[in-house]
Amino acid sequence: MTQSIISGIRLASMCEGAAPYGLIENGAIAINDGRIAWSGALNDLPEPYAGWERTDFGRRLVTPALVDCHTHIVFGGNRAKEFEMRLEGASYEEVARAGGGIVSTVSATRAMSEDALVEDALKRLDALLAEGVATVEVKSGYGLTVEDELKMLRAARRLEALRPVRIKTSYLAAHAVPAEYRGKEDVYIDEVVLPGMEAAQAEGLADAVDGFCEGIAFSPEQMGRVFDKAKSLDLPVKLHAEQLSNLGGAKMAASYGAMSADHLEYLDEDGVAAMAAAGTVAVLLPGAFYTLRETQYPPLAALRKHRVRMAVATDCNPGSSPLASLLLTINMACTLFRMTPEEALAGATREGARALGLADEIGTIEPGKRAEIAIWDAEHPAELAYRIGFNPLHCRIAGDFA
């Protein structure tokens, strides 16, 4: 039983209520065996905690450890050449014809062993952890055969044993149609996506099921078939929706009680209302918006009006968002999407946790939650959104992730 007090802190609990950021100027946190026993103003520290060992952090800022609720950090190869080609004027289609695009990542991922995928993913994971992240969602989706999807998920699971991090996995075989099934999306769903999901579930490899609902990927009807199977296996669902066009994917996902719908640049108010009614979190991904030089903005005003919860995440992947910094993502969410620094930080803590179904466990600093905490060389939480390319993390405190 370890009992300790963190004191001498500016405490941004990110709890909703009176103060912006849940900010308490001279705060303290009592930690009992990896859980928060008490938090508040040091002056109000209850008598029973007075004797616990206390560490003073010299007025540093404290927030919940960060949550990156949408990543593709397990993959093979990279697409720098494609980036170069696009800057030289090649279109996305030309890049694809030249062997680039998602297909090139699929070939590289299939060619790599599980061990090699783990090694490569650790570089990206370490970059995230160095910025105070403690929970990372990781998707499959670059294998696109049953065995290669399972290999990706096994690699993702292994990360948890190698680093102090909580990993949540999403089965994303419905990410793209592999070359061998081109024009036969439904056959691919029947022969790979559905049996692979069953196998992933049987091995305990999938915490959720995801998909890419888009003209270049799967229709809402096809995703409905995938989600029906997920429901029959008791797996929660989420969806890449309304990234490049409005197919009503978010509304369809909400009708399945989706945990989140992600991207959402082309989301309309009907879709927003459906998400609000279902409690589906909007995961905004400014890294993909930036990299693809999108001009269509996610509907912030409508999301706010309908009180849809908003998370932000890196979408770290080799193509549309080669971004392994959640702090930069928070900055982009403000500068590009006009989120407030408080909304963006909540998006990378409290709402990111909610998007992963972890709202009762992590994401805010309050009694009963896990003591997963980031301590920063900063005075005010807006500093985390304001700086670019600067990491003020002092240290991260995290439990055993059991």
Ligand code: NIG
């Ligand atoms: O989240 N939108 C679909 N999938 C990924 C990108 C995949 C890739 O380009 O490799 C995304 O943006």
Ligand code: FE
């Ligand atoms: Fe993604």
